[in-house]
Amino acid sequence: MRTERLLTRMERVFERLDREPERPAHIDVPVMSRHRVVLFLATLAFYAAIVWAVVITSWLVRLDWQVMFFRPYQQWPEIHAFLDYYVVLGQRGPTAVMVSAWLGWRSWRQHTLRPLLALGVSLLLLNITVGAAKIGMGRLGPHYATSIGSNEMWLGGDIFPSGHTANAVVTWGILAYLASTPAARRWLSALSAVTSLGVGLTTVYLGTHWLSDVVLGWAAGLLILLALPWFEPLIARAEARILSLRDTWLARPGTATAPAAAPIGASALRTPTHESAGGQDPSIAARSARPPLHRASGPHTTRSERIPVTPAGSRRPPHSDRMPRGTTSARPVPGG
Template identity: 50%
Template sequence: MVDVASRSRTSSRRSARPVGRVLTAAGLLAVLTALLVGVVVGSHVDDWDSAVYRWAPAVHWPELGGVLQWWVMLGQRAICLAIAAAWLGLRAWRERDLRPLGVLLVATLLTNIGVGAMKTLVGRLGPLQLGADAGLPGAADVFAPGGTIFPSGHTANAVVTWGVLVLVARGHRRVGAVLAAVVAVTVGLTTVYLGTHWISDVVAGWCAGGLVLLALPAVVPRVERAAARTWAEVAGRRARRYQGRTARARLTAVGSR
């Protein structure tokens, strides 16, 4: 009876996970859409951005500037990707398993495509690009070709890269999840402190990164199956070419006798 009850609880938890992911994804998508519309059309989101910028966190805590200049690099794509790839590469070499690296690759592609496309389409300018005009009324509502500030790429990268390491971890996932969340949250807030992003850019980056992580359980198996089919086709072609060359070599050898 105990075993049956335990199995029932395990089955219930497993069936609840997809529902929880869908509901969480729906919530994140709703927030991201609301921010996107609010930024593009013009709304109280702009007032919120301007108010946070004028509050000037760097003025309140100037002693953090030196540390945060380095800390924000944990969301810089090349750096955090290099760290994660090195860690998973070492694991792949030890365990002879490339799947964790594949998850990182898929997550990175989804982030670059999704966030990159949104940045280009929105074309928003950030405080750093606006310079002294960033504190003026309506500054958060300025768009121009080359504007790539919404959503925050550093924030999305931090969510996705460190989140992937937690997803593929063998153990200590709860501790890892807490650490990854701390990094993602603080990297996003650091971009506001440094004046490179509006606060809405950061919230949008959190949402976009979260959506990528939630999509991975559905996307990665499909990519793995497609890769397996492609590899099987390539291996089959190579085998057929090898067999053809071997047969021709035998015929040549027979004819020369």
């Protein structure tokens, strides 16, 4: 009885990838719906409230100082080594490389530049908005605080809002934004929320950020993800422009592909219908017009009668005493 071989897990993955269409017929592009607009405005109001609470040195600033004096890194030193590596998930360079590698493979697989362009737009918005807020408010971090109980604003710092937290929200949240199915979007949204929450709390544990920095960083990253649908027409135009430039470059004379060569023996497969006006096949006429080949004069010797010639460039010395093949030579008779 013949049984089929069971596929391994890796073979099933590649088999599924081979069945994936090259370019989805209908790409689910998020639109700026009323629900999203309401969330964007609510997040923006929350952002402004956090900034105002820090500026007026409210209870939020007192909570920042209480957490700083608690020194979580001294309370739980056993997890310090692990969190030193975990906080890398919020650094812009490593996370951008990891996510762009995945989105680049997806762009190549689906023949669309939208994933990479969406990532580029989100990171550009992140650098502009968060960077401007950091420089504009100039808050000092816990390690550089000058006065106990103060908000440490406009003193030349650059930690408010938290860049690690905002970057984690945007970089991992873009995967949920570009998800193909609603189920994948829900799972990736939950995963990115947990990851960014952990990165933010890790910076508080290490003492590099105030708690209010982390809260504002969450709001800043969420604002960028909620505002991305406004930039979808720009992303579509940029993709069309890039593909048009690519087609123009490939159409240049220097990059044009060479015409396929005619198959060998095509002239031999011609039928008598392709005859010239004179009633003769052009290939036959061309062969008949060639000059005849003449052999060298003189008798033709057999291979056994030819004298061996040392080829040019050979290291073997010439043997003048070598006899041609086919001839007999006198050999001494054993014994006398």
